[in-house]
Amino acid sequence: MNAWKLFTAVGAGVTTALLVAVVIIELLQIEFSALVGLPVGVITGIIVTVWLGGSFDELPVGVRRAATAYAAFGMTILAVFAVRYVNLGRNVLSLEVAIGLGLAAVGVVYLALLRSDRALP
Structure with a gap:
């Protein structure tokens, strides 16, 4: 199991x-x-x-790309909550900011994967 598959399944x-x-x-x-x-x-x-860990390799490339972008949302939320937990930026990182960062991560990951797929021969 490679890192991309693990990140996507867990995320x-x-x-x-x-x-x-x-x-x-x-x-x-x-x-x-x-x-x-x-x-x-x-x-x-x-x-x-x-399910995603078992069937990730059989999914079309577009679905895998969307699933990885979807996974980025949850992982970003967890990262923001972890930073808040250790009192780094607690006043700045509200729930609304966390959701905004999660949605931004979805867009960035999807576009990065879309661009990297086009760059491949």
């Missing part, structure tokens, strides 16, 4: 876990919605990680 799982958990927590109008949303998000993230 897509993290992104999916974050998105599913947040959606469920926001949609449920009960007091302890996180008790439902977090486990469902983690299970969904594990399923995506295992």
